[in-house]
Amino acid sequence: MNRREFIGTLAVSTPAAAAAADEQRPAGTPATSEPRPLTITLLGTGTPAPSLERQSSGYLIEVGTDLIVWDHGPGAHHRLIESGHRTVDVTHAFFTHLHYDHCMDYGRLVLQRWDQGADRIPDLQVYGPPPLARMTEQLFGPDGVYGPDIRARVEHRSSLDVFEARGGKSPRKRPAPRVTEIHAGSTVQGNGWKVTIGHAQHVQPYLECLALRLDAKEGSICYTGDSGPSDTIVELAKGCDILIHMNHYFSGTEPTPAYRAACGNHRDNAIIAKRAGVKTLVLTHLLAQIDQPGIREQIVHEIQQVFDGKVVWGEDLMRLGLSGSRVSTIEPGQQE
Numbered sequence: 001m002n003r004r005e006f007i008g009t010l011a012v013s014t015p016a017a018a019a020a021a022d023e024q025r026p027a028g029t030p031a032t033s034e035p036r037p038l039t040i041t042l043l044g045t046g047t048p049a050p051s052l053e054r055q056s057s058g059y060l061i062e063v064g065t066d067l068i069v070w071d072h073g074p075g076a077h078h079r080l081i082e083s084g085h086r087t088v089d090v091t092h093a094f095f096t097h098l099h100y101d102h103c104m105d106y107g108r109l110v111l112q113r114w115d116q117g118a119d120r121i122p123d124l125q126v127y128g129p130p131p132l133a134r135m136t137e138q139l140f141g142p143d144g145v146y147g148p149d150i151r152a153r154v155e156h157r158s159s160l161d162v163f164e165a166r167g168g169k170s171p172r173k174r175p176a177p178r179v180t181e182i183h184a185g186s187t188v189q190g191n192g193w194k195v196t197i198g199h200a201q202h203v204q205p206y207l208e209c210l211a212l213r214l215d216a217k218e219g220s221i222c223y224t225g226d227s228g229p230s231d232t233i234v235e236l237a238k239g240c241d242i243l244i245h246m247n248h249y250f251s252g253t254e255p256t257p258a259y260r261a262a263c264g265n266h267r268d269n270a271i272i273a274k275r276a277g278v279k280t281l282v283l284t285h286l287l288a289q290i291d292q293p294g295i296r297e298q299i300v301h302e303i304q305q306v307f308d309g310k311v312v313w314g315e316d317l318m319r320l321g322l323s324g325s326r327v328s329t330i331e332p333g334q335q336e
């Protein structure tokens with residue numbers, strides 16, 4: 001391999017799972033120009049607790065030609081790559097709240113996308129509650145955490161050589177995620193999809209906590225973020241095809257009433273799903289203490305005594321497909 005060939009290989013970065021043909025695809029171009037079916041992949045179904053089996057919160061929605069992440073906690077981005085997708089193909093990111101188990105991989109997403117994208121892809125569009133704009137500036141601004149790194153990559157000749165090998169044209173731009181701060185009641189209109197933002201009951205007033213609902217022609221998906229039992233979740237999730245709900249506690253084991261109010265329990269979730277009239281309930285944000293044989297089955301069984309839709313025990317890399325307003329496929333996660 002000569003130097004030119006070596007530099008050429010720097011221009012391409014693909015996940016191991018990507019097909020060989022995919023490797024020649026320029027950054028920012030989807031694998032196919034055909035609109036994809038609506039799917040959601042669970043990237044992280046765990047909690048703040050370190051785990052190899054369950055990464056912290058993250059979800060990936062493929063809708064039309066857009067690739068949207070909902071929350072991006074530690075480990076979620078690793079799962080995104082494991083799912084066969086590329087960092088550069090993510091178009092939008094939404095955050096429900098700024099607990100670190102929902103946003104710690106934001107830095108990774110923005111920086112790796114910027115680096116590999118080489119100024120050839122649109123800026124990432126980012127939505128979340130305040131102080132998301134301030135956090136973004138404090139991460140990526142000139143005086144931010146990554147300010148010195150970004151300056152080195154934008155100005156040092158060696159970094160610019162790699163940037164130009166990736167197809168970039170100097171002068172190199174800094175990463176500039178386009179942040180829009182959102183609140184309960186906000187809506188975000190995309191190409192063939194709409195996200196409606198609702199109120200989640202969690203750790204106010206310290207953090208503004210939101211829930212998300214996406215509607216597209218193939219169906220609807222609601223995600224509670226972190227939330228205890230709340231009428232606002234029932235209202236937001238009304239009639240949706242998939243409700244992804246935090247299921248942190250086995251009923252009765254919450255340490256205090258404050259925990260129950262902020263995080264709920266499995267019986268609370270059964271009532272929410274029933275009242276909202278959703279078709280499929282996906283349980284997530286699962287503590288290791290309840291993620292045990294026998295307990296899993298008991299939780300699902302007890303929820304089904306109240307809620308007559310489908311109940312799914314979420315796992316990292318599980319992928320659900322929606323068409324005609326019904327869950328048409330559920331592919332299990334690929335746990336090692």
Ligand SMILES: [Zn+2]
Nearest residue numbers: 057099101226
């Ligand atoms: Zn959480």
Ligand SMILES: [Zn+2]
Nearest residue numbers: 097099202226
């Ligand atoms: Zn939280």
